[in-house]
Structure formats: C-alpha cells, structure tokens
Amino acid sequence: MPNFFFGDKKDDKIILEKEETTHLKVIKKNIGDYVEAITGDGYFYRTKVIEINKKNSILSIVEKNKSKKEYFPKIHLILGMSKWDRMRLIIEKAVELRVQSVSVFKGQKSNQNYKSVEKFEKIIIETLKQTGFPKIPNFNFVDLYDTKKKNTLVLDFEQNIDFKTAIESIKDQVNILIGPDLGFSKNEKEFFKENKFDIVSPGDTIMRFETAAIYTLSTINFIKNRL
Amino acid sequence: MPNFFFGDKKDDKIILEKEETTHLKVIKKNIGDYVEAITGDGYFYRTKVIEINKKNSILSIVEKNKSKKEYFPKIHLILGMSKWDRMRLIIEKAVELRVQSVSVFKGQKSNQNYKSVEKFEKIIIETLKQTGFPKIPNFNFVDLYDTKKKNTLVLDFEQNIDFKTAIESIKDQVNILIGPDLGFSKNEKEFFKENKFDIVSPGDTIMRFETAAIYTLSTINFIKNRL
Numbered sequence: 001m002p003n004f005f006f007g008d009k010k011d012d013k014i015i016l017e018k019e020e021t022t023h024l025k026v027i028k029k030n031i032g033d034y035v036e037a038i039t040g041d042g043y044f045y046r047t048k049v050i051e052i053n054k055k056n057s058i059l060s061i062v063e064k065n066k067s068k069k070e071y072f073p074k075i076h077l078i079l080g081m082s083k084w085d086r087m088r089l090i091i092e093k094a095v096e097l098r099v100q101s102v103s104v105f106k107g108q109k110s111n112q113n114y115k116s117v118e119k120f121e122k123i124i125i126e127t128l129k130q131t132g133f134p135k136i137p138n139f140n141f142v143d144l145y146d147t148k149k150k151n152t153l154v155l156d157f158e159q160n161i162d163f164k165t166a167i168e169s170i171k172d173q174v175n176i177l178i179g180p181d182l183g184f185s186k187n188e189k190e191f192f193k194e195n196k197f198d199i200v201s202p203g204d205t206i207m208r209f210e211t212a213a214i215y216t217l218s219t220i221n222f223i224k225n226r227l
Numbered sequence: 228m229p230n231f232f233f234g235d236k237k238d239d240k241i242i243l244e245k246e247e248t249t250h251l252k253v254i255k256k257n258i259g260d261y262v263e264a265i266t267g268d269g270y271f272y273r274t275k276v277i278e279i280n281k282k283n284s285i286l287s288i289v290e291k292n293k294s295k296k297e298y299f300p301k302i303h304l305i306l307g308m309s310k311w312d313r314m315r316l317i318i319e320k321a322v323e324l325r326v327q328s329v330s331v332f333k334g335q336k337s338n339q340n341y342k343s344v345e346k347f348e349k350i351i352i353e354t355l356k357q358t359g360f361p362k363i364p365n366f367n368f369v370d371l372y373d374t375k376k377k378n379t380l381v382l383d384f385e386q387n388i389d390f391k392t393a394i395e396s397i398k399d400q401v402n403i404l405i406g407p408d409l410g411f412s413k414n415e416k417e418f419f420k421e422n423k424f425d426i427v428s429p430g431d432t433i434m435r436f437e438t439a440a441i442y443t444l445s446t447i448n449f450i451k452n453r454l
Contacts, residue, residue, distance in 0.1 A: 069431065069432070089316070093438055093441070096432075096434050096435060096438045097434075097438070097442070098432060130435070131432075131433045131434065131435065132433050133432075133433075164449070164452070167449075202454065203448070203453075203454030204296065204454065205296070205323075205325060205358075205360075205454040206358045206359050206360075207323050207324075207358065208323060208357070208358065211320055211323045211324070214320070214441055214445065215324070215445045215448070215449075218441065218442045218445035218446060218449075219445060219446065219449040221430070221442070222391070222394075222442075222445075222446040222449065222450075223449075225391070226430075227429065227430030227431065227432040
C-alpha cells in the first residue's frame with residue numbers, strides 16, 4: 001500500500017508539518033532522498049528532501065503528475081452527526097470509494113455536536129495518503145433543511161422508490177443523504193415527504209447506518225464502473 | 228434498531244448467560260415480561276422471563292417463528308489473519324451483509340496468529356443481536372491451501388478475469404477469498420496461478436483490504452438482489 005506525504009505547496013516547494021516530519025524520520029529519509037507527496041490539489045509530486053528541521057521539513061518538487069483517474073458521477077455524501085467511531089468509519093470508506101465531497105449536519109436525533117472541521121479533515125487526509133489519491137474532497141457542516149430534492153437520495157427504511165432503479169438512474173451527480181445513527185426525527189421525515197425527496201432503502205435486511213452508507217457507495221461505484 | 232437476547236435453547240426454555248442477564252437488568256425487565264430472543268438456529272423466539280439470577284436467567288418460549296428471508300447465493304468469506312480492528316470490521320460487516328460462513332487462515336504475511344474462535348464468535352453474535360438475524364454463520368480456521376478453485380474468487384490487484392463479469396456469473400454459491408491486510412506471499416500467488424483460480428480486482432483504485440471485502444460483498448448483494 002502506498003504512503004504519500006501530505007504537505008502545503010508553496011511555489012516549487014512542499015512544506016511538511018511536524019507529524020509528517022516525524023514520519024519522514026521514522027522511515028529514515030535524509031536530505032537528498034526522493035519521496036512522493038500530495039497536497040490535495042489533484043497532483044502527485046515527486047520530490048527531493050532539502051531540509052529536515054525539528055518542527056517541519058521542506059521538499060523540492062522534481063516532477064508533477066496529474067491524477068489520470070476521473071471519478072464520475074460525482075458523489076456528495078451528507079451525513080447526520082453520530083457516534084465518532086461510526087462517523088470516522090463512514091468518512092474513511094467514503095474517501096476510499098472516492099466521494100468528491102462530504103457534508104455533516106446535526107440531526108434532531110444526533111447525540112453529538114461537532115463544531116470543528118479539523119478532526120474530520122485529519123481522517124480525510126490520512127485516508128488520501130494511505131490509498132494514494134491526490135485530490136482532497138470538500139468538507140463542510142450544513143443545515144439538513146438546506147438540502148435540495150434534486151439529485152438527492154435519502155437512505156431510510158420507509159422508502160418510496162426502488163433502490164436498484166434509483167442507483168441505475170443516477171446521471172452526473174448524486175447526493176447521498178443518511179443518518180444520524182439514531183435515525184431521522186418525525187419533523188425531518190415530514191420535510192422529506194413534503195418536498196417529495198426520493199427515499200430509498202438498500203434492502204429489507206436491517207443494517208447499521210454506516211453499513212447502509214458504505215453499501216450504497218459501493219453499489220454506485222460498481223454500477224457506474226466508477227473506480 | 229432491534230436488539231435480541233442471545234441464549235442457549237434447552238427444550239422449551241432459553242438460558243441467558245451472565246452478560247445477557249446483565250443487559251436484561253439494564254433495560255429493567257422483570258419476571259413475567261416478554262422479550263425477543265435468538266439462539267442462532269434460524270428461529271425468532273418470543274419469550275417470557277421466568278427466572279432472573281445472579282449468573283443467568285431463564286426465558287420460557289411462547290412463540291417460535293422461522294426467519295422468512297433466504298439469502299441466496301450462499302457466500303463463504305475466507306479471510307487472511309490481519310490486525311484485529313480490521314478483522315473485526317470485516318466480520319461485522321460480513322454478518323450484516325448476511326454471509327453464510329466465515330473461515331480464517333494464517334497467511335504467510337499474516338502478522339497475527341489467532342487460535343481461539345471465541346473472540347470471533349462474540350462479534351458474530353453481537354452483530355446478529357443488533358441487526359435481528361436468527362441464524363448464526365459458521366465460523367472456523369482453515370488452511371489456505373485447502374481452498375478449492377471451484378466457485379472461488381480471489382481478491383487481489385493482479386487480476387486475471389473481469390470483476391463485473393465474475394460477480395454477475397455467480398450461481399448458487401461463492402467463496403470470496405481475501406487478505407491478509409499485508410497481502411499474499413509469492414508462494415500463495417503461485418498456488419493461485421498453478422491451480423488456475425479466478426483472481427479479480429474491484430477496480431484500479433487502491434482500497435484497503437477490508438474495504439475491498441465489504442465492497443465485493445455489497446456488489447454481490449446488489450447484483451443478486453440478495454438482501
């Protein structure tokens with residue numbers, strides 16, 4: 001499995017912060033050695049180590065290659081705030097399954113209230129490094145009621161359209177809306193009904209919330225030959 | 228999400244061990260109350276609590292219903308010993324995605340050597356309870372070299388047949404062979420080649436080992452309309 005260094009690009013250099021610098025030392029890289037780096041901008045960088053300090057290190061860019069793979073249709077995952085281990089799992093798998101963006105909302109039944117994007121971005125970057133992908137997905141907090149009906153599939157038990165048909169009908173873009181782990185409130189379900197959202201269920205079999213999300217992302221990738 | 232009690236069936240009674248008895252007390256069930264129970268035999272039991280002791284409790288069976296759902300094709304997951312958190316995750320998701328059996332082998336690159344089935348069975352039972360399924364999948368340790376070519380798909384990067392075609396061609400039964408997390412050894416790969424195993428890759432995108440497994444199980448369920 002590849003492991004890329006993740007840093008900040010400044011002109012023709014990439015700056016690694018403390019944690020990445022430690023990793024550089026752990027794998028015994030010295031000044032003059034070559035390493036692969038990503039910065040989240042869609043490019044793979046081949047670089048040469050030119051400085052290793054206590055708190056950071058500096059890589060000089062030798063070669064720049066654009067990621068060849070385009071992941072299409074575009075997937076936007078919208079996720080209700082849930083227990084951290086489950087959130088972490090879904091976001092990790094969503095990045096591996098190459099979603100283009102992730103939004104998180106506080107549902108009425110959410111028993112968590114995350115305020116900082118940092119811990120989410122840390123998981124995203126860790127997964128990009130380990131699975132060799134150079135483009136960082138967008139991440140933000142949203143209000144559930146700002147979600148538009150168009151191109152959105154809500155995952156819930158009380159479906160109103162067929163899962164398979166819905167997955168096969170996806171065109172250029174899809175929003176997958178799920179959770180939180182404790183489910184949607186009565187008001188939230190009414191919002192979906194009043195606004196005629198497409199509601200799908202991955203099957204009669206009871207799945208945990210995170211499994212339903214990973215299952216759905218997997219099937220979209222398979223049907224659309226996306227990976 | 229349902230939560231069933233898991234116990235041992237003895238005639239028309241179900242015996243709950245200590246941990247399940249504690250759970251019974253936590254949710255404040257008393258003698259005379261009704262609870263739902265499973266024993267792994269394929270039936271859902273409606274029961275009445277007749278004894279609550281320190282170390283166990285006894286439920287009397289009131290009604291017995293067979294699980295209506297048959298999961299077909301049958302899936303047998305064969306998994307290389309890997310880090311525990313990854314093993315745990317795959318087995319949990321495999322049970323949710325209703326595999327009929329799980330086998331675990333020690334690959335040459337496995338850095339773990341599990342000897343006891345107990346910790347595996349504990350995860351399996353926990354997942355059955357939480358996702359309401361009454362039939363316990365088989366679990367055992369196997370030798371990789373005892374795997375037969377017939378009906379087996381090996382998940383690896385160096386595929387020799389098309390993933391989509393392979394998934395669509397599955398008939399009554401399939402063995403999904405994967406891992407360990409550090410990959411197959413040279414000898415193991417030669418064994419697959421010499422014996423002409425079908426080797427598939429879920430895509431060009433690099434996935435972690437557990438993600439490839441969950442992705443593959445998801446696609447089989449979707450294509451075969453299995454859940």
